[in-house]
Amino acid sequence: MRATALMIQRMTLDVLFPASADEAATLYGDGEGITVFAGGTIILPEIAAGRLVPERALMLHKSGLDEIRTDGDRVLIGAMVTVAALAEGDDPFLAGAASQVADGEIRRNATVGGNICSPPGDDAQRGDLGGALIALGARVRSTGAGGERTEPVEDFLAGDRAGRLVLELEYDGFERRTGAHSLRRRHAHSYAIAGAVACSRADGSDLRVAVTGVGPTAVRCRSVEQSRDPADVLKDVQPVDDAVATAAYRTAVLPTVVREALDHLEHA
Amino acid sequence: MKAVGARLPRYDGLGHVTGRTQFVDDVRVGKTLWVKALRSTHHNAAITSLDTSKAEAMKGVRAIITHKDVPKNVYGHLEGLGVPGDEPLLADGEVRWLGQPIAAVAAESEAAAQAAVEAMEISYEERPALFDIRNALDPDAPEIHQWGNVYPHYGPYNHRRVRKGDIDRAFDEADTIVEGVYRPQAIEQVPMETQVSLVVPEASGRLTIYSCTQAMYFSMGVVAAHLQVPLNKLKFVGGTVGGGFGGKVDTATETICALLALKARKPVKWRWTREEEFLVSSTRAPWHIELQDAVSKEGWILGRRTVTLHDSGAYARFSPYGLTKHAFHHSGAYTIPNLRFDGFVVFTNRVPTTAMRGFGVTSVSFAVETHMNRIAEVMGLDPWELRLKNANRIGDTSGNGVVLKDPSTVAVTLAAADRVGIELSAEYRGMNEEPRTGALLPEHLVAQQNLNGEGA
């Protein structure tokens, strides 16, 4: 049985409060021995229960990474922008995806950086925003060993995220058609059973499709993008079992979820 | 009776809406120690060694108890009814369910208590475990309880029996026999307040026990028995329960806290985590219920044979009582003149099971009502008419031999039909609870009408 106690007193913690993005990057260095603390919705219960005892915690809430900006056509979202801010933001597609995460109270703590950095959960799949970000063709700017780099969200998620500090996300603002569908239990804060999102240019070209909630991270579905056949989603991902749903159930419903998302896009 | 039918404010409502209601976890006394338990990591195992010495030497640790510290370690929730005890407060030599408490620590912080638990050294020899009640009686099933895999203390029997009328004749005379198997599963009650108690040793030598129990006097008896102290040494403070739903009937934390408070001579509190609440608190029992009904083509239920297996988990606790309630309700709200019921309380390597909203009754009601629908379907009858026809009436005799004076099945069924917009024929709509006559008193019910409760 896992330890379940409150471990506040056991934390001999060094907590760092960088006052800017640069300072955060410097303090983070190559990430060795550093635990990033964003909104805390995943990590705080772990720390409080003593399951995670960070050596040094880097708290990002004063680092100025909590802004949504535009630069020409690009939209830039700081890692510390809350999921609530996205849910109330200007982009209806992102707002829709964000408003499916947890419930309003948790979204006021939860951050977009924490969402795409969330480690795989034991009992549910997380990182739902990853899907929408992949569909938008978003890129992640992160720092760590080897310095700063910017890469597509799908590559970041598929790679080894440990040792990276996410600073910002960015995507190109142009007219899109979008579609999304997710299957979840009724309770407003329960995790998705399966979700699919799709974006294309206004003329229907450049289709990008992603699924969430069926595995440890969101996944880009290149087979579906090419064939436009929802059944092909099972070539792109292998759904997993958890407390929310079985792999078999997810496998059975996923093509339908993808079809719904593609239909929404079609009729957008 | 001015209160019945009147709209009264909740006596505790103002406390609740202002957040001033004091739940156990809200009680503040100075220098309270925290409790954590070493729990079994196996479903069924012999404990081959246990060493708490490292934990005892740790900073902040004020008391540790094992089975050796419990004046009367083995006790049973039904000892007051003459049933021998079977369950140790703290495991002694063996564990029978995952999460069973083995030792407990009181320390100056929750963290120190948990660290001490982690420092305890224990080794096990794992044994095969039994999870499915249907396999418990197999010849090659592991024997997991000192009484065998079935609770043996129903008088001369190892099961709860009901015998009424002439069951064989009922089945001989039946036009159709309708069978069904029903398996309601375990449910965790999930009260929003997890199990919690706070025990304060008083200068007078008494213990003040703040408890979230649903069953105050009963819990008091359990603590007194384990501690082997008279009841007047215990002052229970209860009545504020943050949800229970049956999950706070079994005494969960109070006894261990009391022993630690006595040993440490300090106030001691144990609040379970949500994880503990889910994994180790007692759940509603899973059941396996087989029904066989002898039915006439007119839609009379002439007789019912029932075999029930009740999953008690690793120890008896209240399960034998829950099964008795189950037995008394197994004919449902219907008059069935011939009954044969055999119910077994079966042990498995699960967390011991307990009450939840209609202890033992909900499971059999689910089975019976589902079975009524099945009978209607098999016989091509209207399920409402089937129920109304067989419904208990004044003068009918229940399964356990009670002559009914004020049954309400007809009224309730008619009201339900009304609510869901079911149109009934005038004959059925006009039914009431009055004693049976004419077409509603067929041959097979006449005999039981004259029993006056004596023959059952």
Next chain:
Amino acid sequence: MNLIVNGSEVEIVSPPLTPLLHVLRDELDITGPKAGCQQGGCGTCTVLIDGEPRRSCLTAVAAVDGASITTIEGVGQAEELSAVQAAFYKHYAAQCGFCTPGMVLAATALIERKGGPVERDEVLEALGGHYCRCTGYVKIIDAVMAASRGEVDSVDDLPVPEPGQPEVLPKGSPA
């Protein structure tokens, strides 16, 4: 670190990553917020942080240094219930009462934000993260909607207990 809790400024000595829930309950002895799950899943610990409902078990105290915190204790007393509290009382929306502090605070914030009558769907959305195992939610939803319509602004017809008198009995009741 400092917090303004129910209008009073207090200095905090707990370590920076202590959940706000524990700071309130264990450092400040403010026991209205409850520890139902300590992992974000139940809503019994919800408090208002600068007017917005958030889970205190998921919020590190350092992250809200300087913020204004409202717990149920800051909403109203038995003698002067807020509209939401009065509605919960009148509609029997509190049974065991363990979920009630979180529910009342979330509902208060919803009504404040909306500034007028709230719809059923809005209540479901705002309270969807709060579990109640006792009431079945219907009475809670009714209470929030009634409060938002200003239909319950006084509890005159339900008597308030005298100080020191634990039970509230209606006029003319036998005891």
